[in-house]
Amino acid sequence: MIINILEDGTMEMLYNEELDLDEIGGNITSVRASNIEPTTDGRWVVDFAEDEINQAYGLEQRIFKKRSEALAFEVKVLESRMMESPGNGKKFVEENT
């Protein structure tokens, strides 16, 4: 799990329920960042909300035999982007709400 804590005192992360938000006491806004859907041939495709990511990873790289593999890929890609570009998640949420 990756949590970016920005210098303006806000946080960005992939939604999870491991953190007790009541203890943090803030406002949370969540926006769908990706989707996983079955293909007609029984595989699973990851579709990111940001076209830029879909373009960076071609369709064949985003199709998996198992749904669990698709889920792991999805989280890995989104979290690696959070590590590379802190603040992008915050911007993405702001732009999509």
Place this chain on the structure above:
Amino acid sequence: MSHMSRITHIKFLDKQLLIDSLIEQGFTSDQIEVADGNELELIGYDGRTRNIKGCIRIKRKHVGRMSNDLGYVYESDGVSIIPIISDYDKHQYNDKWLGKLKQSYLNVLTQKQLTNRGYRCKVIVTGATKTVVAEKL
């Protein structure tokens, strides 16, 4: 599917963590006075009372020349702690400073929560951002 979440407007709910964060921002422990409730009178630059009592007080001599006492006050819910910073002192202790204070607070709070839930945490600093990387043990 995953959702990107943004958390804003966090509240200071843990007094000890807030004190630790103030120390991380440069105050020393002997400069920070602490009471159980709103018992510490805040004094202005002119030596007069500001008619506000807080649970945390940093005396004006530690805040800056011509400054007022800087304080933290329990809100009426008895749980949330809010800063009391005079307009004069907001030149130095401004939103940017408060953001960094919240960053220090969240850094410790998130690691504390995740460690209690069986994660091992490390912090990576990239520019002004602190990234908590948590791995389930």
